[in-house]
Amino acid sequence: MKKLNLALAVLATSTMLFSCGEKKADTTTTPTETPAEAPAAPEEVTGVQITINAGDDMKFDQSEIKVPVGEKVTLTLKHTGKMDKAVMGHNWVLLKPGTDMTAFATDASQAADTDYIAAKDADKVVAHTKTIGGGETTTVEFTITEAGTYDFLCTFPAHFAMMQGKLIAE
Ligand SMILES: [Cu+2]
Known part of the structure; x- marks a missing residue:
């Protein structure tokens, strides 16, 4: 019984990790905004x-x-x-x-x-x-x-x- 609980817990944790990973994957779309900031670079020079x-x-x-x-x-x-x-x-x-x-x-x-x-x-x-x-x-x-x-x-x-x-x- 304990083993089963543990297995469930592990499963739950890995699901959480996975969903976190998915969230991160979503946010990776935002860095595509950086090219918009690029025109500022020549000013720095x-x-x-x-x-x-x-x-x-x-x-x-x-x-x-x-x-x-x-x-x-x-x-x-x-x-x-x-x-x-x-x-x-x-x-x-x-x-x-x-x-x-x-x-x-x-x-x-x-x-x-x-x-x-x-x-x-x-x-x-x-x-x-x-x-x-x-x-x-x-x-x-x-x-x-x-x-x-x-x-x-x-x-x-x-x-x-x-x-x-x-x-x-x-
Ligand atoms: Cu010196």
Whole structure:
């Protein structure tokens, strides 16, 4: 008798599973709506695409970047080296005009816990990537709303003297 109950229970469960499966099969019709969203994709591509490379030689391959005011900028930082993030980490940090870069970098170099941006200086940052190691790539999106010249740097300890440049928004 117990066995029979069990068998029924199993049967009931499998029927439930089956009906669940059927429901799922029904919902698979909805993803056909995605092509309707596709026209939005070209819009995502608009804006400015910038790629900056930095390797184990502790250098950005660009010291000056020009961007248009009010347009979305997608900046990709590529670490073209092989060294580990702990030894040769790189990031790309864009500062608000008027920020004391040396003071900022000094605080940042001691802020490993917050990915090399001192929490107290967060309001001095316009945009920044995370810190990456050899072979890694990271991207940040931002829009400059005020024309001007902005400093960028890598805040990994002892890198900013070698790794800095200007972003000109016009
Ligand atoms: Cu660096």
